[in-house]
Amino acid sequence: xxxxxxxxxxxxxxxxxxxxxxxxxxxxxxxxxxxxxxxxxxxxxxxxxxxxxxxxxxxxxxxxxxxxxxxxxxxxxxxxxxxxxxxxxxxxxxxxxxxxxxxxxxxxxxxxxxxxxxxxxxxxxxxxxxxxxxxxxxxxxxxxxxxxxxxxxxxxxxxxxxxxxxxxxxxxxxxxxxxxxxxxxxxxxxxxxxxxxxxxxxxxxxxxxxxxxxxxxxxxxxxxxxxxxxxxxxxxxxxxxxxxxxxxxxxxxxxxxxxxxxxxxxxxxxxxxxxxxxxxxxxxxxxxxxxxxxxxxxxxxxxxxxxxxxxxxxxxxxxxxxxxxxxxxxxxxxxxxxxxxxxxxxxxxxxxxxxxxxxxxxx
Amino acid sequence: xxxxxxxxxxxxxxxxxxxxxxxxxxxxxxxxxxxxxxxxxxxxxxxxxxxxxxxxxxxxxxxxxxxxxxxxxxxxxxxxxxxxxxxxxxxxxxxxxxxxxxxxxxxxxxxxxxxxxxxxxxxxxxxxxxxxxxxxxxxxxxxxxxxxxxxxxxxxxxxxxxxxxxxxxxxxxxxxxxxxxxxxxxxxxxxxxxxxxxxxxxxxxxxxxxxxxx
Numbered sequence: 001x002x003x004x005x006x007x008x009x010x011x012x013x014x015x016x017x018x019x020x021x022x023x024x025x026x027x028x029x030x031x032x033x034x035x036x037x038x039x040x041x042x043x044x045x046x047x048x049x050x051x052x053x054x055x056x057x058x059x060x061x062x063x064x065x066x067x068x069x070x071x072x073x074x075x076x077x078x079x080x081x082x083x084x085x086x087x088x089x090x091x092x093x094x095x096x097x098x099x100x101x102x103x104x105x106x107x108x109x110x111x112x113x114x115x116x117x118x119x120x121x122x123x124x125x126x127x128x129x130x131x132x133x134x135x136x137x138x139x140x141x142x143x144x145x146x147x148x149x150x151x152x153x154x155x156x157x158x159x160x161x162x163x164x165x166x167x168x169x170x171x172x173x174x175x176x177x178x179x180x181x182x183x184x185x186x187x188x189x190x191x192x193x194x195x196x197x198x199x200x201x202x203x204x205x206x207x208x209x210x211x212x213x214x215x216x217x218x219x220x221x222x223x224x225x226x227x228x229x230x231x232x233x234x235x236x237x238x239x240x241x242x243x244x245x246x247x248x249x250x251x252x253x254x255x256x257x258x259x260x261x262x263x264x265x266x267x268x269x270x271x272x273x274x275x276x277x278x279x280x281x282x283x284x285x286x287x288x289x290x291x292x293x294x295x296x297x298x299x300x301x302x303x304x305x306x307x308x309x310x311x312x313x314x315x316x317x318x319x320x321x322x323x324x325x326x327x328x329x330x331x332x333x334x335x336x337x338x339x340x341x342x343x344x345x346x347x348x349x350x351x352x353x354x355x356x357x358x359x360x361x362x363x
Numbered sequence: 364x365x366x367x368x369x370x371x372x373x374x375x376x377x378x379x380x381x382x383x384x385x386x387x388x389x390x391x392x393x394x395x396x397x398x399x400x401x402x403x404x405x406x407x408x409x410x411x412x413x414x415x416x417x418x419x420x421x422x423x424x425x426x427x428x429x430x431x432x433x434x435x436x437x438x439x440x441x442x443x444x445x446x447x448x449x450x451x452x453x454x455x456x457x458x459x460x461x462x463x464x465x466x467x468x469x470x471x472x473x474x475x476x477x478x479x480x481x482x483x484x485x486x487x488x489x490x491x492x493x494x495x496x497x498x499x500x501x502x503x504x505x506x507x508x509x510x511x512x513x514x515x516x517x518x519x520x521x522x523x524x525x526x527x528x529x530x531x532x533x534x535x536x537x538x539x540x541x542x543x544x545x546x547x548x549x550x551x552x553x554x555x556x557x558x559x560x561x562x563x564x565x566x567x568x569x570x571x572x573x574x575x576x577x
Binding site (some may be wrong): 030032033152155156157158159160161163246247 | 368371372374375378435437438439440441468502503504505506507575
């Protein structure tokens with residue numbers, strides 16, 4: 001039975017692959033610098049590796065936001081997030097953030113069960129939503145200026161720039177897919193960590209996987225399936241949607257977004273920074289879409305070229321609408337599952353009525 | 364990776380060869396006009412054949428480059444511009460070949476005193492084409508240098524206009540039959556068209572350059 005509950009997470013993973021992965025290869029595929037088949041293969045493989053590597057990263061942050069301790073609760077939260085994403089995607093036609101949707105759904109679970117929300121984690125998440133596009137914009141603007149100067153000074157032939165860009169798009173896409181898996185796997189499988197149906201350790205051939213690693217590997221495969229089956233049409237729409245990007249600008253966008261996802265998702269980088277006596281970057285799931293939009297805006301500002309405001313506004317609306325819709329869906333779903341199907345959505349009894357739903361981190 | 368760059372470099376070489384063909388073809392045109400004006404018939408015939416070879420070579424290279432750009436989906440954001448550039452450059456050498464052919468077919472009787480004017484006009488036109496080829500090379504490799512070549516194209520086009528105007532005035536001031544005057548004026552126009560074609564390509568190149576730099 002507990003296996004069945006994972007399906008909503010897998011669906012969420014599929015949705016993430018179909019939409020967020022499109023950010024990484026959109027320009028390359030839309031401009032035919034890369035074939036979709038190549039992009040899907042490379043993206044799929046690297047997203048699975050990233051998801052497996054991200055088993056000890058950003059999921060802890062989401063765990064602190066809402067410690068979902070019942071399989072049915074985790075199922076509804078993931079389903080609510082997926083429903084919000086799919087609904088808004090089909091309504092608006094633009095990718096919305098699964099990161100925001102899952103946070104909204106977790107808040108819904110907290111609210112429904114009268115659990116305290118860790119305000120420190122929530123603040124960390126919200127500030128990262130703001131910081132990640134700004135950071136991606138700054139990185140993209142810097143990379144754009146540097147690459148433009150290098151190309152002017154080195155007198156590289158237009159065709160050689162094309163060949164380098166083509167290769168770099170594949171490498172950056174692979175890095176982006178790895179970072180996406182690393183950072184965003186928590187959005188897909190994070191809510192199932194405490195209710196994983198897998199044993200503490202499982203041997204598959206010569207490899208041994210912990211319960212969380214196996215869970216995340218499965219989530220990674222779901223993302224890869226999403227890339228392979230549906231991301232193609234989103235890529236073409238994205239590639240010609242927000243602003244007209246040249247392949248080189250597209251490469252910089254992918255690279256900047258991938259760096260931001262990696263920065264916010266890599267425990268190894270965090271350890272490295274701390275070992276060097278630097279403040280460790282918080283491991284927070286951030287939206288690939290937001291990072292990409294930030295990077296595009298960064299480049300547009302440097303190029304002093306116009307950016308169409310309507311799609312940008314629609315995406316901004318999605319940032320608010322996704323968590324709000326997911327929260328609402330979670331409340332309705334949890335009510336139905338608890339009262340109609342009579343399944344427990346939380347292991348802990350609900351506190352007495354009147355208790356505050358939101359408390360500080362110390363509470 | 365090596366294979367990828369080997370193929371890219373082969374295509375770069377083809378584009379360079381195309382530009383060489385256009386440039387050399389136009390230089391041959393100038394020599395051909397000079398030979399015609401000096402009544403050096405064997406040399407003129409040799410030049411006329413040579414420009415045909417250069418034009419044919421440029422045609423073949425252009426088609427090959429265009430096919431490869433499309434077949435291999437290269438430079439997707441600038442492919443249309445590059446194809447437009449190559450096709451219009453091809454028209455320049457076509458014009459040179461056509462004009463030399465007209466000299467051969469129509470055999471205009473150019474008075475001795477007008478020969479230096481025709482040659483000066485042909486030189487100015489060919490100068491415009493040479494700077495055009497330089498600006499096209501810069502478009503591929505050093506985008507910031509395009510403008511420094513293009514302004515010379517415009518300069519020599521204006522110079523050609525000025526020389527052609529002076530030549531036409533001289534023709535119609537001479538005591539010749541009207542039919543001959545009109546014939547001579549036509550040849551002035553034919554030669555002058557070469558610099559007009561070069562100017563047309565330069566105008567396009569300015570836009571392509573702006574597109575590449577933003």
